Amino acid sequence: xxxxxxxxxxxxxxxxxxEGFLDGAGCKLVFYLHRVARGxxxxxxxxxxxxxxxxxCPSISRWMELQIRSPKCIVxxxxxxxxxxxxxxxxxxxxxxxxxxxxxxxxxxxYLYCSSPIPGRLVFSVMAVIFLFMDGMCLALMxxxxxSMVLVLHRHKxxxxxxxxxxxxxxxxxxxxxxxxxxxxxxxxxxxHALAAILSYWITQIQNxxxxxRSISALVASGFPT
Numbered sequence: 001x002x003x004x005x006x007x008x009x010x011x012x013x014x015x016x017x018x019e020g021f022l023d024g025a026g027c028k029l030v031f032y033l034h035r036v037a038r039g040x041x042x043x044x045x046x047x048x049x050x051x052x053x054x055x056x057c058p059s060i061s062r063w064m065e066l067q068i069r070s071p072k073c074i075v076x077x078x079x080x081x082x083x084x085x086x087x088x089x090x091x092x093x094x095x096x097x098x099x100x101x102x103x104x105x106x107x108x109x110x111y112l113y114c115s116s117p118i119p120g121r122l123v124f125s126v127m128a129v130i131f132l133f134m135d136g137m138c139l140a141l142m143x144x145x146x147x148s149m150v151l152v153l154h155r156h157k158x159x160x161x162x163x164x165x166x167x168x169x170x171x172x173x174x175x176x177x178x179x180x181x182x183x184x185x186x187x188x189x190x191x192x193h194a195l196a197a198i199l200s201y202w203i204t205q206i207q208n209x210x211x212x213x214r215s216i217s218a219l220v221a222s223g224f225p226t
Contacts, residue, residue, distance in 0.1 A: 002037035003225040006030050011218045024097065027114035032092045039085035039134070041225050045189065046138040047077050049145040057152050088130065124204070135197065139190055146186040150179050192223035 010030055013021055022030065051074060096116045157175040199217040203209045 001225075002033060003041055004222055006034040006037060007218055008222060011215070015215060022114060028093050028096050031096045031114065032089060035089040035092055036082075036085045038221070038225070039089065040081050042135065042138050042193065043081040043085070044078055046142045046145075047074065047081070049142050049149075049186075053145040053148045056149050088134075091127070128201075135193065139193060142186060142189060146182050149182055153179050153182075189224060192220065196221040196224065 007030075010022065096114055153175040157173055196217065199213070199220055203213060203217055206213075
């Protein structure tokens with residue numbers, strides 16, 4: 001909800017032609033909340049998949065012994081996610097300068113309703129590596145935990161196949177439906193996030209990106225939290 005509100009509301013107002021509705025502090029706050037909420041959304045979704053896999057896979061559950069302690073671990077891990085992203089994205093307070101400056105567009109990266117100075121190549125490269133590593137790790141863990149759950153469901157389906165062969169009911173098994181749900185969700189999560197990351201990088205490499213490109217990027221970025 002925080003991702004959708006912090007990005008969707010200003011983006012909608014700007015798309016309808018409203019200008020100057022955010023001052024410098026408002027621009028910093030909106031961009032900061034959006035980046036933090038986006039990172040927390042991805043991290044907590046990754047955590048959810050991890051704890052589901054731990055509870056579903058017997059071998060992992062015995063090894064980590066988290067069946068009893070998992071609620072405390074979830075709260076602690078969520079707290080760490082918030083703290084990490086609050087610190088990592090603190091650069092936005094300095095990076096976002098305020099409303100669009102129509103007098104000096106050559107020196108600013110122009111968004112629909114805010115602007116920022118064009119970062120140096122070194123700063124951009126360092127930040128890109130940090131965010132690429134964090135997002136890539138979360139997506140890789142999400143794919144791994146989903147694959148682990150699908151494998152456990154497949155083994156369980158094979159184990160009880162002889163019991164269901166005696167049944168005359170042609171309905172799809174619970175394992176098959178759960179597998180389809182897991183694969184659909186993780187495919188949508190990874191696709192939306194990867195496409196949003198590509199569009200965001202593309203926009204940063206263009207001096208003055210078009211209105212349509214920025215609008216499509218905002219729409220795709222809202223797909224993951226939605």
